[in-house]
Amino acid sequence: MISMRVIATLLTLRKQVGLAALDFRMASLHLSQFIETSRSYQNTAALLHFFNPETLIISSYNAAPDGMVGLGSLVDRCKNARKVELARGCFDDTKGALMLQNLAAKDTSAILSENYHKQFYLCLGAAAAVLKWIDIDQGYLITKNSLQITFNGSFDHMSIDATSVQNLEIIEPLVLDTNKKKNKRGSLYNVLNTTKTVGGQKEGLTDPAANIRRSQALISAVILLKNALDVLPVLSEVLQNATSSLLCNVRTSLCSHSAYSVLKDRIVEVIEEDAMHARSAFASRTEQCFAVKYGVDGMLDLARRTFCTTSAAISKLGEKYQKEFDLPKLKLVYNQRHGFHIVITELDLQEKSLPKSFVQVTKRGKSFCCSTDELMSLNKRNQEAAAECYKRTGRCLEDLAHHIRKDIRYLALLSESLSLLDMMVNSFATLVITRLPATYVRPEFSENGPIAIEAGRHPVLESIHPEEYVPNNTFMAESTNLVIVTGPNMSGKSTYLRQVTLITIMAHIGCYVPASFASFRIVDHVFTRIGTGDNLELNSSTFMAEMKETAFILQNLNDRSLIIIDELGRGTSTSDGLAIAWSSSEYLLSLKAYTIFATHMERLGELATLYPNVKTCFLTVDIVDKRLDFKYLLKEGQTNCPHYGLTLAEISGFPSVVVENARRITARLQEKEKLRLRVGQHKFQSLRKEYHVAQRLFYIQYSNMTEATLRNYLQTLKDSYLRNDM
Numbered sequence: 001m002i003s004m005r006v007i008a009t010l011l012t013l014r015k016q017v018g019l020a021a022l023d024f025r026m027a028s029l030h031l032s033q034f035i036e037t038s039r040s041y042q043n044t045a046a047l048l049h050f051f052n053p054e055t056l057i058i059s060s061y062n063a064a065p066d067g068m069v070g071l072g073s074l075v076d077r078c079k080n081a082r083k084v085e086l087a088r089g090c091f092d093d094t095k096g097a098l099m100l101q102n103l104a105a106k107d108t109s110a111i112l113s114e115n116y117h118k119q120f121y122l123c124l125g126a127a128a129a130v131l132k133w134i135d136i137d138q139g140y141l142i143t144k145n146s147l148q149i150t151f152n153g154s155f156d157h158m159s160i161d162a163t164s165v166q167n168l169e170i171i172e173p174l175v176l177d178t179n180k181k182k183n184k185r186g187s188l189y190n191v192l193n194t195t196k197t198v199g200g201q202k203e204g205l206t207d208p209a210a211n212i213r214r215s216q217a218l219i220s221a222v223i224l225l226k227n228a229l230d231v232l233p234v235l236s237e238v239l240q241n242a243t244s245s246l247l248c249n250v251r252t253s254l255c256s257h258s259a260y261s262v263l264k265d266r267i268v269e270v271i272e273e274d275a276m277h278a279r280s281a282f283a284s285r286t287e288q289c290f291a292v293k294y295g296v297d298g299m300l301d302l303a304r305r306t307f308c309t310t311s312a313a314i315s316k317l318g319e320k321y322q323k324e325f326d327l328p329k330l331k332l333v334y335n336q337r338h339g340f341h342i343v344i345t346e347l348d349l350q351e352k353s354l355p356k357s358f359v360q361v362t363k364r365g366k367s368f369c370c371s372t373d374e375l376m377s378l379n380k381r382n383q384e385a386a387a388e389c390y391k392r393t394g395r396c397l398e399d400l401a402h403h404i405r406k407d408i409r410y411l412a413l414l415s416e417s418l419s420l421l422d423m424m425v426n427s428f429a430t431l432v433i434t435r436l437p438a439t440y441v442r443p444e445f446s447e448n449g450p451i452a453i454e455a456g457r458h459p460v461l462e463s464i465h466p467e468e469y470v471p472n473n474t475f476m477a478e479s480t481n482l483v484i485v486t487g488p489n490m491s492g493k494s495t496y497l498r499q500v501t502l503i504t505i506m507a508h509i510g511c512y513v514p515a516s517f518a519s520f521r522i523v524d525h526v527f528t529r530i531g532t533g534d535n536l537e538l539n540s541s542t543f544m545a546e547m548k549e550t551a552f553i554l555q556n557l558n559d560r561s562l563i564i565i566d567e568l569g570r571g572t573s574t575s576d577g578l579a580i581a582w583s584s585s586e587y588l589l590s591l592k593a594y595t596i597f598a599t600h601m602e603r604l605g606e607l608a609t610l611y612p613n614v615k616t617c618f619l620t621v622d623i624v625d626k627r628l629d630f631k632y633l634l635k636e637g638q639t640n641c642p643h644y645g646l647t648l649a650e651i652s653g654f655p656s657v658v659v660e661n662a663r664r665i666t667a668r669l670q671e672k673e674k675l676r677l678r679v680g681q682h683k684f685q686s687l688r689k690e691y692h693v694a695q696r697l698f699y700i701q702y703s704n705m706t707e708a709t710l711r712n713y714l715q716t717l718k719d720s721y722l723r724n725d726m
């Protein structure tokens with residue numbers, strides 16, 4: 001979820017929604033325009049939840065189209081946002097397009113062409129309103145060519161609703177550990193969050209409200225910019241042989257652009273060639289004080305001399321204390337809050353007490369922190385000298401900053417490209433390298449092909465127990481679009497469902513995936529229904545929550561959705577529950593969307609005898625010494641561990657007479673079931689066989705088998721058809 005300093009504008013017309021979200025921290029504007037498929041604006045709500053705006057601007061005229069609930073209730077759901085109503089005239093799409101052309105950091109001819117304008121007039125209108133409001137009401141003016149503009153239509157991105165983001169533990173883990181704290185390593189975001197740059201982490205620009213001294217921030221920004229420009233020649237060399245269009249684009253737009261070398265020459269007229277950004281407080285302070293070249297400002301050179309003299313005096317004072325008090329391990333440490341102070345551990349004190357002249361004593365862990373009158377006075381002079389250096393350096397850099405600002409569009413491109421490379425290298429590529437020897441593969445994509453994953457693994461769970469994790473395969477296609485997964489409690493059903501979804505998401509964000517092979521049909525919406533207990537806040541019962549979540553999925557899915565349902569219909573009577581699960585499945589299998597359904601209801605598996613596009617799978621479990629031995633291996637067919645409920649009851653200490661009686665009842669029920677199923681199976685068996693052969697032949701088009709392998713495959717297919725083994 002993006003937080004803070006986002007202002008969003010909404011404009012709707014019939015079922016179309018245009019949204020503009022202006023993010024102050026990133027100096028970026030996100031435009032979206034799409035057809036709202038949900039009557040209660042669920043897609044729009046998901047987007048607003050993602051942007052989490054502090055202000056939400058809507059048009060004062062927003063009549064609800066037929067059958068829609070109206071914007072009012074949606075806007076009320078954004079509890080953190082201040083609502084602002086503007087006259088419809090402020091949402092002028094022509095003005096919006098002109099403003100964006102003027103403010104955009106990149107060339108906008110592609111996205112603001114006449115075609116685009118006609119098609120996406122709602123989000124352009126929304127953009128006009130937000131830009132007008134920040135100018136007139138807030139007094140902010142956005143500099144020309146400085147705004148990053150992104151556009152998401154409903155056709156080229158995958159949306160994940162807020163509940164699914166929680167269910168899949170994408171940003172934060174659901175499970176609380178024994179200390180009631182969330183396990184911070186347990187989410188997909190934690191696994192991928194290994195980027196090194198600020199942009200890569202999506203943290204963004206400095207918050208104007210933060211209490212950072214202006215000149216210090218300026219010096220640090222200029223040094224960082226110089227360091228970024230320094231790496232461009234190296235980057236150009238590294239990308240020399242790159243073949244991907246993305247990397248080639250980075251090389252041509254960054255490394256060969258003359259604007260960057262001109263900028264660097266201008267910076268090194270003022271800044272020392274070897275000025276580096278340092279992370280430690282002490283090193284960064286020294287770097288900042290000495291960043292500007294000698295001779296640029298006489299007063300600055302004088303302040304530096306005082307800074308050096310006092311720093312040297314402080315260092316000598318430390319040596320003096322070591323000898324005088326016989327404390328060879330005594331250290332003088334610098335931090336931003338206290339400046340220089342004495343640090344000595346209990347152990348190094350060797351049972352001596354601290355000298356009387358040591359004042360302001362505090363204890364941190366096993367160390368004492370303190371100072372002396374002499375050190376405090378030197379510290380003060382040293383701090384004043386540093387402050388004077390910052391002030392003077394800041395002034396020296398003002399001209400330079402003015403010059404740099406003119407090139408802001410190139411800086412925006414530089415920051416965006418380096419953040420992108422950071423994400424690709426330090427997050428995605430690092431993930432692959434650090435998980436070796438576990439395999440991560442480059443996923444393949446097809447327009448209408450299957451989702452096929454070989455030896456797929458859960459990216460988060462695998463990182464916790466790499467040796468023990470059992471990989472599993474997945475195959476879903478339009479001809480097998482409903483997969484029913486059964487298995488006892490704790491056999492790994494939920495994990496498998498989450499694993500398939502997380503692998504799909506990773507593939508769609510451009511990351512390698514934990515599998516030995518993976519191919520995907522483009523998924524534009526992920527839906528999940530995973531029971532996580534009652535929603536106390538909304539006072540919904542388990543059943544009600546289940547129904548609401550399922551209704552949401554059934555109302556909003558489309559042909560390219562991926563749906564995972566972990567149990568449905570448990571919270572009501574057995575017959576009603578099965579009826580709901582059965583009819584929802586029938587609805588889902590009649591569409592082109594792909595669904596995986598985990599359930600304890602074994603009867604749901606009968607769907608596979610009626611519909612050829614339903615596949616049943618089970619997670620294998622053995623019973624050893626009356627105990628369940630979980631294998632976590634997914635196999636095709638019905639469960640290999642029938643009546644595990646009875647086994648569990650027996651292990652739990654049920655009287656044997658009760659268990660025996662239960663076994664007799666189950667056996668009688670099963671006999672009747674078998675008879676009924678035999679009739680059904682007989683009727684559909686030959687049809688199913690032919691369907692499966694046709695399906696396999698059809699999907700050969702998406703494989704890249706060699707001719708020899710293909711011949712082999714066809715022969716095996718023929719043999720199993722003749723053997724009746726399909």
Ligand SMILES: Nc1ncnc2c1ncn2[C@@H]1O[C@H](COP(=O)(O)OP(=O)(O)OP(=O)(O)O)[C@@H](O)[C@H]1O
Nearest residue numbers: 468469470471488489490491492493494495496632
């Ligand atoms: N493929 C796997 N390899 C190794 N361990 C696994 C695997 N899948 C699941 N597990 C382990 O099994 C535990 C139980 O898995 P999970 O919660 O998915 O079972 P479940 O069948 O959904 O249970 P329930 O029906 O009670 O919800 C997990 O916490 C995980 O530690």
